[in-house]
Amino acid sequence: MVPTSYYLILSAVLFGLGVVAFVFKRNVITIFMSIELMLNAVNLAFVAFSQARHQSDGQVFVLFVIVVAAAEAAVGLGIIILMARNRQSLNVERVDLLKL
């Protein structure tokens, strides 16, 4: 049997990698994908806890997370398309109209 802490460590590592990608990448779609990666890492943690305690609550919550991620992806990508049309660039550092 695999100890739960192993799953948690994996989840933590994936989350950390997601954070790194979030900070360092410049393409807005890649940043979005790193958010998905973070969500996945959290899902893993949820399922691991759910199995450790023999309750299904965690897995139901995972379902909801996936649904929300789907909705978010749809709307987010719509915004990205608009942004690409307006700024002619997918570099997030070009979106700086709020700069003083």
Added chain:
Amino acid sequence: MPILDHLWIIPLLPLLGSAINGLLGGKWPNKIVNSVALGATGLSFLFALEAVREFLALSPDKLPFAPQHYFDWIVAGSFRAGFDLEIDQLTIVMLMVVTGVGFLIHIYATGYMAHESGYYRFFSYLNLFMFFMLVLVMAANYVLLFVGWEGVGLCSYLLIGFYFLKKSASDAGKKAFIVNRIGDFGFMLGMFLLFRTFHTLDFTTLFAAASNPAWGHEAWGQFGTFTIACLLLFMGATGKSAQLPLYVWLPDAMEGPTPVSALIHAATMVTAGVYVVARSHILFVHSETAMVVVAVVGCATAFFAATIGLVQTDIKRVLAYSTVSQLGYMFLACGVGAFSAGIFHLMTHAFFKALLFLAAGSVIHAMGGEQDMRKMGGLSKKIKYTYRTMLIATLAIAGIPPLAGFFSKDAILLSAFQIEGGHPLYAIGLLTALLTSFYMFRLIFLTFHGKPRYDEHHVHVHESPWSMLGPLVALAVLSVIGGWIAAPALWGGTDYFASFLAPVLASPQGAEAVNEAAAHQLEIILAIVAVASALLGWGVAYWLYMRQPGKPEQIAKSMRPVYNTLLNKYYVDEFYSAVIIKPLMWISTNVFWKFVDVAAIDGTVNGIASGATNIGDIVRHTQSGNTRSYAVWVIIGALVVIAVIFFWPAVRPVVGMVR
């Protein structure tokens, strides 16, 4: 007993007059302002008379008359200070002096100030002063007395600086108030100590507690509670009654109009210190040190001021120093235990000193504003009434029988002689009496006799109107007969005054007649000596100023250093200025202003403001418009939250962590 139940009417009438004149009198003609002011004071005098009559008619079982509590002013825990007025024999004396002499001076002022601007303001302040003085003498606890004490100080400031456009006048007003405040500091400390010891400041309760035989007698050199409290109260009295070392304001106070000098700086306000010492006599007799200090300070001041008065040239200055000197006599009396003699002298002094000041005002009025005696002379034929009344007052102050001053001064010198170790005090007192007689007669001779030393074409000497002369005559009569009510039995009098005050002022130490016959003999001898010294003073003055007019100049030249010292008032003002005022100004400027106020306080406030600006400058960089740095801030925020939850377990329930 209508009035005795409503004692508040007596002080409140002048207050009302003051308010009406002050608020509404600006547009009124003089006549209406007069009637309000004189009406208020006159009615107050009549009500006071009525109160006295009712008091004297009280059956003995109702005495001592309990203080009337009108309203609670301060109630804190078990401490209560209320607006309580009382009336007893001592208050009656003060009440009659204040309202009676005050009324006469008000009448005089209507004539003297008739052509001044700010007429209504003057009478408003004068009535306000009457209110505070009446509160002071009728108060039944130290707190209310202090209210009156401060109030008369305030009115003194307002009235001395009445001609406020003149810098010397406003400076004199400030000086009076500030020096008084120094004394008041001591007075307040004395009150605090008394409260701490007795837990009350009501006269009846406090004095009853102090009479408890359990409080021992504090010998000379011991500094127990009574000594310290009495010395502190006396410090306040020193300021208010112009004794050493806080007398310096009184000569400068002559900048005020003459009625002010008469009322405040001769008859009433400056006697408040003597009143307090007499009222607190139960405390003072417990402490030998305090009594000695009072007597010595009083005697020293009397002599000191008399020496300065010898050479002054301004007529009002001479009278000012004379006042300081006579106040010293009163304190000398209190210090040797003869409190009723001190109060007696207070009363007679009020009569003749007020008369002297008013007459001097009449002279100044006649001379068109001139106050320098060297420019007067030969006025006796021209202003007869003024001359005659002033002469009567001078005879009174010099102590010539049978005028009032003789009896009171004699009583004081007798008490000083009889007390243990009092011979030096007696000697100095006698010498001062001689000097008093000399400089007063010098004043008379310089002002009224000899050849006129002024330009007769430019100055038209005219007698004053009857509004001014009437009070002079009234006061002259009082100066003559005022002493008779207290004349000791020796002279055929009834010794009424001492026995009248006996219920309030216990029989003085050392003034008890051990051996009737020997005491009487002593009295007669001392009286003869006193009269002799007075006549000697007159004689010297006569010789120097009438027979040999050039002699004073020669003497002054030959003793030039001494003369200059006296003329410059022993350089006391310069000494104070150098030793106290200059360092204080230096500290105020360099430490308190430049360092504390500008650098510290302003620096802190400005520093906080510029700190806010600087922090804002730094934090502004978080709003860069750059999405990636926003992302980093999000991560940083998340990290902070995780760190807090990790390191501070107490917030875990707050965020929902159940374990």
Added chain:
Amino acid sequence: MTPQLAVFFVLATLAVLGALNLIMQRHPIHSALSLIVVMIALAGLYLLMGSEFVAAVQIIVYGGAIMVLFVFVIMLLNAGVEERTNISKLAGIAGIPLAVALLGFLAAAIARSNESAQAGFESSTLANTKEISTMLFKDFVYPFELTSFLILVAILGAIVLAQREKS
């Protein structure tokens, strides 16, 4: 080394490598494909833990719908190789330390916790799918209905956003 442990390590390595590749690649399409690898690996891990329903949903919805959406958008926008701009100084300097700190905290939290229990096939009274559906439609029916509403909103939003401007 039990078989489960070996499978776990294989799948875990796959997931981590996929995530690293996501960071390293410069063209977004490569990053997207790496993410798909990560998701498949995670689905395998769910199976290992005995949650077959979640594994299936992960592959169908996440891998089959969301990632396909991503790929479509990348191709639609003709996303090229990422430019190398370095406008944000803060991200450059603070990025790695932050990630390290984050990992450190999480590791410490995990180390302190008592989760060393075994997870795996458990003798639950119900099969996994049945259990989840029971709970979903009994206890969580309200959030479930809300999610359908959420999806409706998302559809509307996507349509509105992607409209051409009315010229």
